[in-house]
Amino acid sequence: MAFEFEYSAKNPLYPVSYLKLRAMHSRLEIIWTGQAENQAQGLAQRVEQEMLAMEREFNRFSEKSPLAVLNLKAAMEDVSVGEDLFMALELSEAFRRGTRGYFDIATSTSCGKDMVSYTLNPKSHSVRFNAPEVTLDLGGFAKGFALERVSRMLSDEGVERALLNFGSSSISALGTHPYGEWWAVGVDHTKQHGIVAKEVRLKDSAMSVSGRNYKGEYHIVNPHTGASVAAEELILVEGRSALVCEVLSTALYAAPKTEREAIVSQYDGYRASEILCGDCGSVSIRKIG
């Protein structure tokens, strides 16, 4: 894992640490203040360890990961999994139900629509797929999950101000910028990079953006049809939990406009909007719900 750490105490009031990691096919960047250098370095290393562990657990493409093993065997037999993976599957199932099925970690399979793809046995921590072709992919879940984990690690260590950015699409904040009442994040205009389509203010909160990926591909699939969703707008979700923001932005993007409001209304304290970027830097924003 590529690892970059920088530390600056030029401003003695707010010594600042910066960590950049490549993880989960993306990059995690964290900036935080208030720690001594050796403390910060130790924290950076523990974050890296934790990220590596999550990556091992959730990467379905690495043959030996528990998720890969699950994908290989769970159609034939009950497969027992570790606590983290079990929790991730439980949460994913709850989110599937809570998003009218528009968030589904089994989207890449052609399994019967609107069915439950897997059954969890809480007693034995085991999983069984309900159809032979089920394949689970935690890609749409893991970044939010990791952000939750890591921001918890930071606050447990007494860090009060931090901004965590996972691949630009999921961002989470602890406290505020030392010289402001929030952390300011600009949503990048999709047609004119560098222009802020919308400014988001984060304070002990998180945000997530979904849309065409950075190559311009429609990569989000509607689980009910199995087809990629060709929507031009970005979906922005803001709220307390990075995980909920990530899940919700994906689900809202996948869902037809007519269903979006009903989905958001189930999540107290979360705000969602559709951002449509036009030519010449124009932007139109519609609040969902």
Add this chain to the structure above:
Amino acid sequence: MNRKEFLSDCGKIGFAGVTLSLFPWLQSCSDKAKQEVKGEKARIGIIGTGSRGCFHIKHLVQMPNVEVVALCDNYRPHLEDAAQYYPKAKLYDDYRHLLEQRDVEGVIIATPLYLHAPMTLDALSAGKRVFCEKSMGYTLDECLEVYNKRKETNGVLFIGQQRLFDPKYIKAMSMIHEGKIGDVVGVRNYWYRNNNWRRDVPSPELERHINWRLYSEYSRGLMTELACHQLQNGSWALGMLPEQVMGSGHLVHWLKEDKRDVYDCVSAIFTYPNGVNMTFESIISNKHFGMGEQILGTNGTIDLVTGMYYSDEPAPKGSGMHQLIAQIESGVMSNSVFAGTSWAAESSPLAPGVPIMTNVKVVTGESTVGAEADGSRELLEAFIHATITGRQPEKVLEESYYATQFALLADKAMHENQILRLDEKYKIPYTPLK
């Protein structure tokens, strides 16, 4: 490594510092070497004043330590063209007479391929310092003979392989040797044009004299005219020589028009001892892809022609997170962090490239005469320097020798439809540059 680091790293390897020692033939480009020959003049004779010969003249007239004292061409109009630049030069139609001229110290040979070796051999025997256009010879044996002759006479011999002196190639190769692109796993070369490769002929009996390129009696076609430039790339980048070559060549399109007998469509694969392949492909009835030379490494690709580096792990637009450090250091808050849809590490064909140096001069490969800023001038300067000092720079001839040998070997492989290895007897001492 991110984009900024990469660029600043590139900035550190100046053309003047590290690289001159990395590539020994560049020594004469140093300020010290230039000082050494200040005020001196090399007396030069030019044999073959056709298009390439005149191209060199346009550089020579600008060089303070050159005096062109003799010109030779057996086609009068070309000789007269050149004489306009040097009215005082003695004119010849037989190069042997030029070689007899005492005050000629160095000769520049820019005649058709089949004449390169005989003329070079005679010139070396006459004690002249020699710059001969590529390719080095018309056959494998000729090249060896020329190489040995240079050794035997302890003379000076340069071959017109100007990429060895092109700043962007030098920068690229030093980056490759430093491991910047990872392990080299492939080398791609191609050269496409869409024209008949003919020159106008004032009267029919001059056809073969003017369009010598098209006839195998005088030229080996695309392999000796184009490939020899590009085949250098693999050996230079990998620091080794190909072990074998296979190829296929045909006359596909231009046969309808004339009586040429060299291929207009060739593909060759050279395989190095470590299994890496270098390809060369040339077609002269489609020009869409133009000229291309790429070194493929495990971390990224260097495009030698455009002087661009393409990382396999591109870091596109910055997230702005890093800028927060400076903000907090100086006690301000401003909007710098950008969010957008997810950034993924997998490589994208659209990944933006990074120039490997400032002021990259890009050459298209369309011209059959030559292009400005492609190293030709520097190569000529190095030859002039060597003519004055009498010192043959290290390795420059060996690089050129193998470029021609492998071009000829590939041509042979195509004609014989066989996989060929270079016979031991053609192997000369070659110490890789790494």
